[in-house]
Amino acid sequence: MKRLALLAAFLATPLWAEDLVATGDLGLVIERATGSLVLVDRSDRAALGRIEGLGDLSHASLTYSPDERFAYVFGRDGGLTKVDILTRQVVARTVQAGNSIGGAISDDGKLVAVSNYEPGGVKVFDAQTLELVADIPAAGKTIGLVDVPGRRFAWTIWDTGEVFLGDFSGAEPVITPLGNAGKNPFDAVLTDDAHTYLVGLFGEKGVTSFDLWDPAPKPQKFLTDYGKDGEDMPVYKMPHLQGWAFTEGQYALPAVGRHEILWVDRASEKTVATTPVHGQPVFIIAQPASPYVWVNFATPLNDTVQVVDSRTHEVVATLSPGKAVLHMEFAPRGAEVWISSRDDNKVLIYDTRTREKVAEIAAEAPSGIFFTARAHQTGL
Known part of the structure; x- marks a missing residue:
């Protein structure tokens, strides 16, 4: 009866349209220089407000709660900040490292x-x-942390090459070593089906994969011969592997120290093609519901974005959105791509069909762009 009374009271209370806020087309843009976030409306292509007081965001990322209301922001200063995007406030913060x-x-x-x-x-x-809840020490810098189904996380260690799978579904965490990926793993990513954990190596050639569907995953190296017929260039910015694209049954991977995209068959882990590109790739991101990937580049060639067809492995478009392009984020169905131009203090919005700019939003030294659709994606 109490529940029925509460329901009757709720139904009797009018809800006005101006009091209702949907989260599905919202997102956050990191302003790296000012320790703030810009809340954006994707449908209206507009900034709704600024959230401040998040510390050092010079190398920051975030993730969302399943209901899309809360963002968890990971700052370079060790800060973990919980942000309510409906009230536009910081609701909790801890400097945990x-x-x-x-x-x-x-x-x-x-x-x-x-x-x-x-x-x-x-x-x-x-x-x-x-x-x-838990403090898991490591013998070095920890990178490549991803969520894995079953209340688990995977991560790897730069200094030692070790890879771990942590299971937090029980009363106490169970930490399982998966083996050694190789020398100086610089980042890692989980495939879109949560099947394979891929670890990129900086200290040696190659990529190491772990089959997380296997009860006892083991390291499998591939791409160990790429680039041995030439000389590598200095690496001006490390690629971010959470931008690795999975498309047409392939991995589209950045060639570290080279102006190339490496195409690898997902099933066989054999190289099928390489694509010469404008510079050293940083993010390679698949455009949803299409055969295309979009690529941005390390300094000093970071004013350019290229579009590559995953079927032909050819560059089909070259764009110049602005100075110091740091990140790209697609609308969930791929109709638009939002591109941050740090040195122009703008976020540029492009129609992915025409590849023409349709709008822009002012932001102070913007870097990462994160739409709330990420709340429903594994590995982010």
């Missing part, structure tokens, strides 16, 4: 994990309160 490099939220939305450079290791927090 000296230097952190990213994080993830569990598939049930209950736990938030952070990977740390200093002092290393992974810390896991209650997503509602940000209270510490």
